[in-house]
Amino acid sequence: MTTESHQDDLRLLRTNLEWVSRQLALAGEPFVGLAEATAIADQESADLAAISAVLADHVIMSVELDRSGFARSTESKKRVETVTGGWSHYLVEVLNPTSAVGRLWSNLPDGLAFMTARESHAIVPALYDMLDNAPMIRGEGVMFEIVGDQVLTGARRQFVLVAIFTRDEGPATTYLAISAGDGFFGFHVGHQGASFELEARASIPVTLEVRDTNGASCTFRLTIKDGAGRVFPPRKMRIAPDMFFHDHIYRSTGEVVFLPPGTYTATVTRGPEYLCQQIEFVVADTPRSLEATLIRWVTPSDDSYYSGDMHIHAAGCSHYSLPTEGVSPETIIRHVRGEAIDVGGVLNWGPCYHYQKQFFTGSSISPFAGLEHPSLQEANGVRWEATATDRDAESVLRYDLEVSGFPSGHSGHPVLLGLTDPEYPSTSSPKDWPSWNLPIMQWARAQGAITGYAHCGIGMGVESDDLPNWEIPGFASVGLNEALVDVVHGAIDFIGSAQEYPVYELNSWYHILNAGFDLIMMGETDYPCLFDERVGVGRTYVPSGTAPRGDRGAEIYLAGIRDPRTYFGDGRSHFSQIQLNAKQSASGWSIAKGESLRVSAVVRAWIDEDPASEVASIRHLPPYAGPAWHIERARVGDSRHVTVELIENGLPIAQTTVLANGQPQAITFDVELSESGWLALRILPSAHTQAFHITVADAPARPIRTSAEWCANAVDRLWAEVGKFIAQHEREEAKIAYAQASDEYRRRAAEGR
Amino acid sequence: MADHVHHSGNHSASNRAELFVGVAHDCCIVAPDVQVHIAVGISAEDRVSAIPRHRREVFAGSSGALLLEIQNNGFVTSPLAIDIESDNPDFHFVVDPTPLTGELLERRELAFHSSGPGWTSLALRFRTTSLVGDLADRDRVDMMIVCE
Structure with missing residues (x-):
């Protein structure tokens, strides 16, 4: 040496x-x-x-x-x-x-x-x-x-x-x-x-005395880390209801976690309507409790708004399929409650379809958030017991269907809400279902379901960042796709969003509205397929005079979905008390020629006070990188303000800024409309209302020519892209339906302004 | 979306042992064909996963190609983009920008060139149109290419 x-x-x-x-x-x-x-x-x-x-x-x-x-x-x-x-x-x-x-x-x-x-x-x-x-x-x-x-x-x-x-x-x-x-x-x-x-x-029991703002017991999101950044319990050792692809877990007041002696940081919250609180605590050699009172900065239900995420999966994607064929309603309801969501739509789909089908009841459920599969819990050394909370009844689930992993997947993924019968006639397996979607939508509508398409922005990428723009997307995936056709046939109610770059999602929606078709847009998560992070990443807030509770809870919620005051987004900004000083009818509002229209609302938004904080860094990400919908992207410069826009037929016509400190901010826009059309309020990319249809001087809204042309050309492109995947015996019928849609758009373009 | 190829140096690969075990996530099935180096699965929800046949692939010479077998359950017709991290600045991939056909099964070659013999540690992350990566890293493959 x-x-x-x-x-x-x-x-x-x-x-x-x-x-x-x-x-x-x-x-x-x-x-x-x-x-x-x-x-x-x-x-x-x-x-x-x-x-x-x-x-x-x-x-x-x-x-x-x-x-x-x-x-x-x-x-x-x-x-x-x-x-x-x-x-x-x-x-x-x-x-x-x-x-x-x-x-x-x-x-x-x-x-x-x-x-x-x-x-x-x-x-x-x-x-x-x-x-x-x-x-x-x-x-x-x-x-x-x-x-x-x-x-x-x-x-x-x-x-x-x-x-x-x-x-x-x-x-x-x-x-x-x-x-x-x-x-x-x-x-x-x-x-x-x-x-x-x-x-x-043995490690030390820590009883979680975390309570809601008013002292009520509740289920909440909890992340525990030690000084080295290790997560507890370790992801690799988790079984449901704890997810191996999360850092966080969901626990309820009074439940217990077991930790070795040491110093930890706990982060607690109940989703975007609450603040995230960090608590440092020390575990010594004796049992202790962890106490915290959650801080809710907005309570939409005070304004008779209720939240829903109607695109949640209990199986497939990040969920494990073995040994339990996905997770149970007891697990999903724990997550939904932990994010303070009123209504969760749990969609059965291809993976584990036959097993998960047993949970479909045709009504809403709000089960106890117990620990599923006791024998596996015991094998995994789980020592805590689930507890009920004061908030449990405030969240319901409804099991329904996403037609994904079925033969028609190339045409986009129908989301069928409020089904009474989830089995398509004369089928015994998903492989027997139609290879395009219009027949499925019509069958679902016939039983009173609300129908739409999931994740409308996927595969809709274009070069332009303008909104609206007139580029025809490639329909390269399972986004909007056949919605363009089905809306013409009166077979769908909504398209799902708040997941991808808003330009990809909103552009087609605006064009369809401009072509004269009514279509709702809903915020959704597609957990854990598009988003693993948690349920409620994308949400829809529905106004309702009745809280969506009990075995008709989801039905109450869905009944309000067509109200134009419904808004969707990331849950970090909110509209309420939306008023238009115009004569209201079932189809919208009407004003006289030359009459000024006042649109007013109350806005609440929350962004971190510190523009240099970790969460604020989201605004520096590319706009098409996740999370695409996040209020930090709406921050005006380094201020704590966000911009609220009033749009007419997809184009901004007025705007104002509001302080995003959680306090209610009244906004008012006075505008004059020369023609009938539609308006909406938005805080991009955080919240967006539905379209308020306005009739001026009793004249029906004329389609906008360029939008109708866009729709027609998009249908043609869509057929070129997916028509070949439709089964031979159904292709001719589908081709006719596509042609009818394309012709109708062109007819409207010809009549348009 | 235009640039599907990039290299960033100083990637420190996981120090954890991994074995190809043939346990597929849903929609991602490893073909029995021994020539396939990476099995890529695209789920019905356009979610991408990838499993390498081996963690260490040995090639004679300084050029070669990884054979990808893509099981496309999402009818996806976008290009298969690959984000590449490597600890060898002299190692380059050429990613095929041709869109996928949308067919259930297709194969693609991922050609590479190295300036000389040696091993290169790689992290390959596969994606299609979805903006959201996989939190559980199932769209990522860590592997080593040895040029002899």
């Missing part, structure tokens, strides 16, 4: 130990002796073995690597102490006589650990299809993790910081192997690892 290489070793080791020290400080778990070891490494003549001796209590394994990075020999402690529900840190001493460099790998020897190693994949989605998955879940109670991005540095002695998560109290046997090199194949059968006896002591 040369002096020079020894100094290199010490330099690398000092850096190594300093990094370990910083990580442990973040985790709140300082190691006795680490400072001493670092001090030894500071000495030019330091003995590497002396450093190992000082750190011996923290070293669980010593590994000597060969030139290829394989473990040549391994020695380990035989018994390691951990704590349940948390991470315990140890060091692995790596002896690297050939000064190899490269990646470091760790693994458990068998079973699910291989399959769950990816950072955000949980155990449950990777389960095999077995009759009983509980034994497998029960057997996966330990995780190892190499902390951070540690690599093999080339030092001949290195200390790798590892963390051990233990789920279950008491003794357990586990195994760890460390390898290095340029690829995973450092591991091979018979690789050198070591077994350990773990002794896990």
